Amino acid sequence: MxxxxxxxxxxxxxxxxxxxxxxxxxxxxxxxxxxxxxxxxxxxxxxxxxxxxxxxxxxxxxxxxxxxxxxxxxxxxxxxxxxxxxxxxxxxxxxxxxxxxxxxxxxxxxxxxxxxxxxxxxxxxxxxxxxxxxxxxxxxxxxxxxxxxxxxxxxxxxxxxxxxxxxKAEENRKLYDEMRLTYKDTVRAFAAAIDSKDKYTEGHSVRVGKYTEIIASELGWSDDEVEGAAVAGYLHDVGKLTVERKIINAPYRINAKESSELNRHPSVGYEILLPIHHPYSDVPLAAKYHHERLDGRGYPEGLYDREIPYIAKIVNLADSFDAMTTDRPYKRRRPPKEVFDDLTRNAGKQFAPELVSALFRGILREAAGENTEKRFRRLLGREYMETEGLIPMLKSSLNNIGGVQSISVISLD
Ligand SMILES: [Fe+2]
Missing domain, CATH: 3.30.450.40 (GAF domain)
Structure with missing residues (x-):
């Protein structure tokens, strides 16, 4: 009993x-x-x-x-x-x-x-x-x-x-997922609004969001961190919403006054983003410092390497990479070799070398068929990704930056 x-x-x-x-x-x-x-x-x-x-x-x-x-x-x-x-x-x-x-x-x-x-x-x-x-x-x-x-x-x-x-837990999870989706949609809508102001750089914010996301995931960040990085990329230029359309779209080299007006956009973006509760806290900082350079020659504060928030360094690279690989009013987009050389040359000056490596690695892994998501193909176009000699170019660039050691998956001969 x-x-x-x-x-x-x-x-x-x-x-x-x-x-x-x-x-x-x-x-x-x-x-x-x-x-x-x-x-x-x-x-x-x-x-x-x-x-x-x-x-x-x-x-x-x-x-x-x-x-x-x-x-x-x-x-x-x-x-x-x-x-x-x-x-x-x-x-x-x-x-x-x-x-x-x-x-x-x-x-x-x-x-x-x-x-x-x-x-x-x-x-x-x-x-x-x-x-x-x-x-x-x-x-x-x-x-x-x-x-x-x-x-x-x-x-x-x-x-x-x-x-x-x-x-109840399931209900909460659904609510949370819905909120996340709403947040993502809002962020994308904002990115589209920012991009609509600039007729030459259509889709720029969205692409910067995506490049930022790719670099963050190449760095091995967690899913949440990668998502946060993407948001920072999408919204980095939100301050441009307050800059006059004619300055943004000027078909000539803008003068000093116009330039200082345009250069306010990082700080304005920070002010806009700061009061919003973001699931990822670095979003406003990314907007504020995405035009800083490692060598201190950036703006608005001329910060040096370690003073610059890491997320802002990633967005800066994503931003520059998109500027180089898309057509601008005066400039056609530049061929891969030139882009890789430029980024390599500026690794340690404007860009953090390990980030340039991460970006190259991402492109290389896709070009070599190791990553089948075709993210770069969608962003840069098939032709660009099928440029002859792309893989050796990337390998040699990686070699020059010293980022080769970090690739374990692809054998480099
Ligand atoms: Fe910007």
Whole structure:
């Protein structure tokens, strides 16, 4: 008997997953029947929403026994009041439940019904048939039945709480995902708004977002960090929204006054982005410092290497790379060799060398067919990526920067 109680107590801990729960309830029924020598029985779980009890474990009650039993309000109220005391079927005819299921209970030889009431809540019921010995249930049996039923009730209660918790967690996850999507959409819409101001650089912000994302992932950043980096790229030029359209689109070299107006855009962008709650905190800093250079010759503050936030260095490279590889009012886009040479030459001056390496590595991995996502192909065009000698060019550039060591996947001969 004590063993049976111990086993029931252990069962409570094993209900964490749904399948375990089913097994636990079945085991509980067998323990209860076995420990008192009861011929047959069953356990039902009650759903308040459906006003119905569903059998979740059954033994020897016969095929005719209903698997779902309806309960009216009066039944539920009485059961709740009764608590886990065993109810003698033969003496409980007043309740609608016993009138409705009179025949079924009789055919199945059910003698006792024990409502499972935990903390005043009706959770189900245990149905018990006759004892194998043919004796009537005595008060000692009833005490045991009551105690064991409480264990079963607690197991059901835990399972229901857990299911509710899982449902809420799932709901929260969905809400979070939706919010993330909304945020992403908003960011993209902003990027499109920024780009629409500049007729020569259509899609620039979006591309910078994507290059930033690629460089961050080449650096081995986590998914969240990569996503944050992409946002920083998308929004880096948001300050341009306040710069006059004619300055941005000037088809001539702008004068000093216009230039200082244009050069305000990093600080203005920072001011715009700062009050917004970003899931990634560096977004405003990326806007503010994306025109700084390692050698201190950038703007607005002329910061040196270590003073520049890392994300701003990435965006700066992505920004420059896009400027070199797209057509501008006076300039056609530059061929790969020139772009790679320029970036290599400026590694350590304008750009952080390891970032240039990361960018080259990304292109190289795609050109060599190691990365099949075709991200650069979509951004630069197929022709550009199929330039003759692209792979050796990249390898030699990587060699010159000293970034070759970090490539382990591609063998460089
Ligand atoms: Fe900019």
């Amino acid at each position: 004590i063993h049976a109680f111990g086993a029931l107590a252990d069962a409570g801990a094993e209900i964490a997953d749904k399948n375990n729960f089913q097994d636990t309830i079945k085991t509980s029924l067998h323990l209860l029947l076995g420990s008192l020598g009861i011929m047959r029985g069953g356990i039902a779980r009650y759903s308040r929403y459906e006003s119905e009890m569903t059998m979740i474990a059954i033994r020897g009650l016969g095929e005719e026994f209903p698997l779902a039993l309806g309960l009216c309000y009066e039944d539920e109220r009485q059961f709740r009041q009764n608590g886990t005391y065993p109810i003698e079927v033969s003496q409980a005819k007043v309740l609608p439940f016993f009138q409705v299921y009179d025949r079924s209970l009789e055919n199945a030889k059910v003698e006792l019904v024990v409502p499972l009431v935990i903390r005043g809540e009706m959770l189900g019921a245990v149905f018990l048939g006759e004892k194998a010995s043919g004796e009537a249930y005595n008060s000692y049996d009833r005490e045991i039945i009551r105690a064991m039923s409480r264990h079963i009730g607690v197991a059901i209660s835990h399972r229901m709480l857990l299911a509710e918790l899982e449902r």
